[in-house]
Amino acid sequence: MKTSSLLNPRESLGKLVHHVLPAIPSFQVEHLEVTSEGLLIRASSTQAANVCPLCGSSTTRVHSRYERTFQDLPWGNLRVRLRVCVRRFFCPNTACGRRIFTERMAPLAKPYARRTLRLCEALLKIAWAEGGEAGERQSKAQGMPVCAATLLSLLRQAAEADLPTPRVLGVDDWGFAAAHPTGTLLVDLERHRPVDVLLGSDDRVLARWLRSHPGVELICRDRGASYARGAKEGAPHARQVLDRWHLLKNVGEVLQRAVAQYVDILGQADQEVKASLPKPHVPLPSEGKSAGKPRKPPRRKPATPSPQRAWQLNMFQHVHELAAQGYSPYDIRNMLHLHKHTVSKYLHMEHFVDHRHCPVGSSVEPYREYLEARWAQGPVMIKTLWQELQELGFSGCYKSVWNFVRDWPLPPGAQPCASPSPPAARHTVQPRISKRSPWQVARLLLRPQEDLSETDATYREAVCRLAPKLALASMLSSQFVQIVRERKCKDLAPWLHEAKTCPLEEFRRFARGLEKEYAALSAALSEPWSTGQVEGHITRLKLLKRQMYGRAKIDLLRLRVLHPT
Secondary structure (H helix, E strand, O other): OOOOOOOOOOOOHHHHHHHHOOOOOOEEEEEEEEEOOEEEEEEEEOOOOEEOOOOOOEEOOEEEEEEEEEEEEEEOOEEEEEEEEEEEEEOOOOOOOOOEEEOOOOOOOOOOOOEOHHHHHHHHHHHHHHOOHHHHHHHHHOOOOOOHHHHHHHHHHOOOOOOOOOOEEEEEEEEOOOOOOEEEEEEEOOOOEEEEEEEOOOHHHHHHHHHHOOOOOEEEEOOOHHHHHHHHHHOOOOEEEEOHHHHHHHHHHHHHHHHHOOHHHHHHHHHHHHHHOOOOOOOOOOOOEOOOOOEOOOOOOOOOOOHHHHHHHHHHHHHHHHHHOOOOHHHHHHHHOOOHHHHHHHHHOOOOOOOOOOOOOOOOHHHHHHHHHHHHOOOOOHHHHHHHHHHOOOOOOHHHHHHHHOOOOOOOOOOOEOOEOOOOOOOOOOOOOOOOOHHHHHHHHHOOHHHOOHHHHHHHHHHHHHOHHHHHHHHHHHHHHHHHHHOOHHHHHHHHHHHHOOOOHHHHHHHHHHHHOHHHHHHHHHOOOOOHHHHHHHHHHHHHHHHOOOOOOHHHHHHHHHOOO
16 A cells, blocks of 8 residues: 655655655754755764674674765756765774774665666666667756766676576577677577577587577477587487578478579560560651751670670589599599589589579569660660650660660661651550569469469460470479478378479479478477567667667676666
């Protein structure tokens, strides 16, 4: 039950101070001073006897007196300082190692402190919520000025929360800094809160933590090999569970790599779909010539091949030539000074494919027919073509048109002439399908048939007809997505057997990797846990890290992440 007391203006000021200051026994306020710096409260201790903090002996023998100054919570806009007269006492115990001691102000402040306990608690709450720099601005606005370094020091002095060992543990990595690229975040999936922040994401870091915290029964993780080894070494009796979202992401990446092997097929399918669509009537410009000074056609330089791409193609040919001569991958790696993963990648490729190359069609592609007709009439400035395309409904920039036509040769016998004037009235050209990237085609192959538009369905049918292996890859990917989403554990083993016999090396490798983690894969389809919580806490971790303005060392970051607020 709350208690209250009524004070009127005729009451003494001491009663008001008694209610505002913290409740301290044997503490008497002598007077108040209002200065330019704020409010100064002078007080003294009235306790007759005191206890030695070392041996616990009580004494009344006073040695001397001195003043201690504390900063307290503000009163409105006024800063408050407490100046307390405290005493030193003689210890009566001759066997005690301390002959003289100072009386403690335990309810008010810690020994040697310059701030009261309640002010430290208020500043600590600001530091938990805002961090250093932002906390400094907030505390200054509230009448408690303190520097950012002091707030961070208060965080370091705070006691860490004693968290129990989780039964269900979620594990994922996060980026830290250039010197230490990644870290590991551990989350208690049952209590929905992080339990530790580790620096490093290798198997030794996770195994060391699991050995020091026995009792974990389930470990939910992605398909990273380091976490699989660390969980097996640190908690061999714990059951590992793969994250379902990462499984769907992995099968999408496998399908994308398979599609990237058939970039030429994607272009052929694009041409077939374009040929099947009705061609709209494209009005050509009038033949009249505008008066004015003739302008020269734009200068076009041939596209320079990339030296890196030429080197990669050369290495790809050398790897296959040496493999045809009977050399092992180990010998090829030493002879060409390549990484073992690069040699393995080139050996699995039937044709050289630059995975960084994204063959996305230009936004000018729907207007190709109009540009070809204008180009055949003779030299014309690219800026003029861009202005004419804008009248046809083109919303792209001049650079897009310039990149699109820069490699086109001039018509034979063409002479520099003035650019013809654009026609008075034009109709918008209906955009048609353009070339798609391997990622877009992979998404198209994974979508259900009933969700496709007519154009997309025609394009997908053309791709599957021109590349039967992609049709098989689409079927396997769709089946795996259905197995994961509908938790069909009984269909998992037949799918793995079918994927291992697939003619595409990407799916065979994917199936072999899943077969090694069959227990964790089965647990992903039967257990409700996932690393979704971990991803959310990683987002919060990154937000806290950016709030600390470069001061986010691992100890400070760990304190703020593990704090419940």
